Amino acid sequence: MEKKSVWKKITSSRETSLVIVLLVLVALISIKNPSFLGMQNILEILKNNSVIMIMALGMLCVLLIGGIDISITSSLAFAGMTVGMLFKNGVIHSTLLGFVIAMAIGAVCGLVTGLIIAKGNVTPIIATMGFMYIYRGFAYLVANSQWAGADALGDFKNFALESYLGLGFLNNVLFIVLICYIVFFVILKWTKFGRNIYAVGSNAEAAQISGINVARVKLSVYTMMGFLAGLCGALAVTIYASAQPNMQQGKEMDVIAACVIGGVSMNGGRGSVGGALLGALILSVIAKALPLVGIDALAQNTVKGFIIIVVIVLNVVTQRMMDKSNLERREM
Numbered sequence: 091m092e093k094k095s096v097w098k099k100i101t102s103s104r105e106t107s108l109v110i111v112l113l114v115l116v117a118l119i120s121i122k123n124p125s126f127l128g129m130q131n132i133l134e135i136l137k138n139n140s141v142i143m144i145m146a147l148g149m150l151c152v153l154l155i156g157g158i159d160i161s162i163t164s165s166l167a168f169a170g171m172t173v174g175m176l177f178k179n180g181v182i183h184s185t186l187l188g189f190v191i192a193m194a195i196g197a198v199c200g201l202v203t204g205l206i207i208a209k210g211n212v213t214p215i216i217a218t219m220g221f222m223y224i225y226r227g228f229a230y231l232v233a234n235s236q237w238a239g240a241d242a243l244g245d246f247k248n249f250a251l252e253s254y255l256g257l258g259f260l261n262n263v264l265f266i267v268l269i270c271y272i273v274f275f276v277i278l279k280w281t282k283f284g285r286n287i288y289a290v291g292s293n294a295e296a297a298q299i300s301g302i303n304v305a306r307v308k309l310s311v312y313t314m315m316g317f318l319a320g321l322c323g324a325l326a327v328t329i330y331a332s333a334q335p336n337m338q339q340g341k342e343m344d345v346i347a348a349c350v351i352g353g354v355s356m357n358g359g360r361g362s363v364g365g366a367l368l369g370a371l372i373l374s375v376i377a378k379a380l381p382l383v384g385i386d387a388l389a390q391n392t393v394k395g396f397i398i399i400v401v402i403v404l405n406v407v408t409q410r411m412m413d414k415s416n417l418e419r420r421e422m
Contacts, residue, residue: 104353108368111401115372119379126382133261137250137329139374140267141166141322141338143367146348147274148315150366153349154278154291155311156358157207157214162319162345163338164225165199170323171229174238174333177246185246192324193317199225200316201309208308222342229335238333247331263325270318275363287311291358348373351401372401 119126136143145162152159169192176182176191199221206217240247249262256265278284289297290307298304327333352369354361376397380390 105362105364105368107404108352108365108372108401111404112368112372112375115375115379115397119375119383122383123379126379131378133264135374135378136267137261137263139370139377140263140329141326142341142344142348142373143267143370144270144318144322144325145315145345146352146366146370147270147363148318149345149349150274150352150354150361150363151278151287151311152214152315153346153354153356154287154358154361155308156291156294157308157311158346158356159203159214159218159312159315160342160346161199161203161218161221161225162315163340163342164222164229165196165316165319166323166326167229167335167337167339168199168225168232168323169193169195169320170327170337171232171238171333171335173246173324174243174327175232175234175236177244178236178238178242178333183244185249188246189321189324193320196320196323197313197317200313200319203316204309204312207312208305226335226339229337233333233335237335238327240331243327243331243333247328249328250325250331263329266321266325271363271367278363283307283310288359291355291360293359344373347398351398373398 116127125131145166148162149159172195173182173188173192177188182188182191203218203221206212206221207214210217251261253259253261253265255262260268278287286297286302286307289300289302290304294304297307322338326337330337348370349361349366350356350369351372352361352365352367354365354369376394380393381387385393
């Protein structure tokens with residue numbers, strides 16, 4: 091049997107190539123700024139980017155079925171702003187209730203979006219573009235020209251500072267991120283629903299013929315995406331100790347970028363939880379590193395875009411190598 095070269099071993103696994111990219115980025119940044127690898131700094135990076143990391147899971151599923159959702163940060167703002175104003179006006183005082191309300195609002199937003207796409211057969215980009223404006227408008231209506239600061243949030247703002255969910259070892263926010271990734275890994279790897287998601291994205295017509303309710307899968311996926319957006323709305327409020335109607339505006343592009351960097355196909359049917367995680371981590375490191383290494387604020391988006399393009403090209407090369415390797419095995 092012919093031994094693979096080191097390059098072929100690297101490019102035969104998308105996740106391996108992404109891990110190497112991540113390690114190279116961290117190494118280069120650490121040379122410039124040794125404090126970057128400090129444990130406290132790493133935990134802060136993870137916590138501050140937890141919203142992107144969690145929503146990348148929902149976007150992974152949306153992209154897997156061949157869809158897209160650019161309304162997610164508007165759903166996030168609507169859910170987060172509602173909870174913030176409820177705390178500010180003294181309507182609720184329970185942290186748990188705040189999260190439940192936010193997740194319920196997000197799930198309803200996702201359900202409505204899913205109904206329009208799955209039952210109304212509206213193109214996902216068009217439908218979610220409309221809802222992006224609608225849900226953001228709802229956030230501004232709920233705010234009523236106000237915002238909820240730290241003083242108005244009571245104990246809710248302390249959730250991101252504590253670690254009782256992680257039994258004192260892991261911050262509450264990071265514990266939720268960990269649980270989300272474990273749950274989605276199990277769903278996509280070992281459940282019938284997960285297999286149906288891949289089947290719908292690979293070939294919706296064939297999936298329908300084989301007995302899969304394609305509309306139901308799409309509806310479930312968009313509802314799940316909305317649920318995660320609602321969860322992230324509550325998390326964003328407690329992480330930044332404020333609720334504002336413009337919160338996380340434009341960050342839906344970062345969520346999509348994290349998935350694409352992680353090797354998720356925008357044509358559907360290909361992608362993994364591990365890839366989405368690595369894509370989100372690479373994006374998080376880039377966002378934190380650019381100011382640390384002294385890159386001017388005006389040039390940061392340009393550099394960020396360049397790095398994203400390089401990683402995506404590496405993904406394309408990796409996929410071609412994998413396809414070629416699979417073809418060679420069939421010919422043997």
